[in-house]
Amino acid sequence: MAPEGSHVQLDHKLINHNMWDIDVAPWTLTVMAPGGKAIFPQEPYSPHPDIPDYPGQVIDKKFYLPQRVLVLWSYTNLADPRWNFLRKYLVLNQDPKATNPQKIGLSNRQHWGAYLNDGTLYVKTNKYEEGATYPDGGCSFETFTNAAMLELESLGPMAKLAPNGGSCELREDWYLFDNVKAESTDESIDENVLPKVESILK
Template sequence: MSKIKIKNISYKGWKETIEISNSTIKILVVPEIGRIMHYGFLDGTNMFYENEQLEGIKFNAGNYFQENNTNQAPNLGGNRVLPCSEEYFNILTGSRHVPDPFLNASSYEVTFLKNGVILKSPLSELLGIQLERIITMSENGTKVKIQQKLTKKTAAKNKVIEEIPLTIWSLSKIKTPNTSYLPINKKSIFENGFLIPKWPDAKNNAHINAALNSAILKLKSSDNLPQKVGADSKNWIAGYLHKTLFIEKFNFDDKNSYPDGGTSVTIFGNHLFSELECLSPEKKLKIGETICYDLQWSLLKIEDKNNVNSILESL
């Protein structure tokens, strides 16, 4: 008999929420918005940031969320996936801050498995793609596996959009205050092993809170100012809060090109949340072609924050 329990619950207004748990952890998958909104120990708090102002809201695929009569990306929280680098958002949607509205916060189809679920996005009428995520849990311990596939189904809306290289870009928003970590690639293409991007419309304040400790970059969450770092890290990215270390593992492919000048991971944050971001190599897809990119999550209880670095160095 499986030690994994799966049940439908109503969660903060989302009536189709799926709770998946074992004897140690639980996750909450919300098909109405295509996201994982909770990950944590059974006796602990949710690692993910959630925006109370948008609880229970459902979004129609392809419709833009609006605030002050302007198209916006709804800041729901949790974990989501986007299909291309932010540098192409302006071509795709007309705004560098607004991603594909067919994949972001739309309602996803769900299929139940013995140890998890499959989420399938709507078909993007902009990019002609569909995203599938197989989310499964180990019977024991804290491991969650996320198998991800982006498939080119039809032609993009126009020739300009057709030229956008695609990626599987997973974004996990964790609560603040926290400290985030990424490993420095010994053969990094970036000076000092990481990048602090320059923004056209805001100041990046990551230099205030970033520090190198051995071969690991540590970034304290910001009190009020936005900040972002990127790196060509291999294998993992992590965040520490509530005496818990959240680790996301991935496979690094040094034979292919990564988005944003070669970044496989980024950390973006402000006073509300820190976003741990894992990116697959990017590729222009023909109809029928796919990008596959898998993640593995785990949690560790660590009472003394001073022990975090040594644990991460052993990964």
């Protein structure tokens, strides 16, 4: 924990005490109080390489390829009003009156997720490793909610742990910010949440 401020660094470690190899991935769940909203960044926008936004725009050919993974569970309902799919962010609202759970997973190359509840913004970071194989179809972040709570879940890459002590680790960094208000719009999140996130990612 930092001597000043709210920063907490967590190092999670899995150790194989078996006598054989095991394939695993670290998975950490942060369970949040009801009544707030989870916020995840989308990957930066780029137009289709063949359809520029303005004449003469040069667009990297890599944008012919997919830029993110979005994983859905059997009970995921994208028509559920708790979801807000914005151009720059994904927002999932926790509703204590909800009768069905919701969950998605994503490959989060922006390295952060947040939860805003009653003016307090919680941000957790989990560094995405390019080229690594992630579990659940490629997820480094997941979020789940039901009537009681909402989870912000971090996942590390798949690892083969050698017997008798092989290990892997996952590092998270947590931060808290007071007096934050934001609506579920790109403009409001840009103005009120993103500057807080950028201050810790520098």
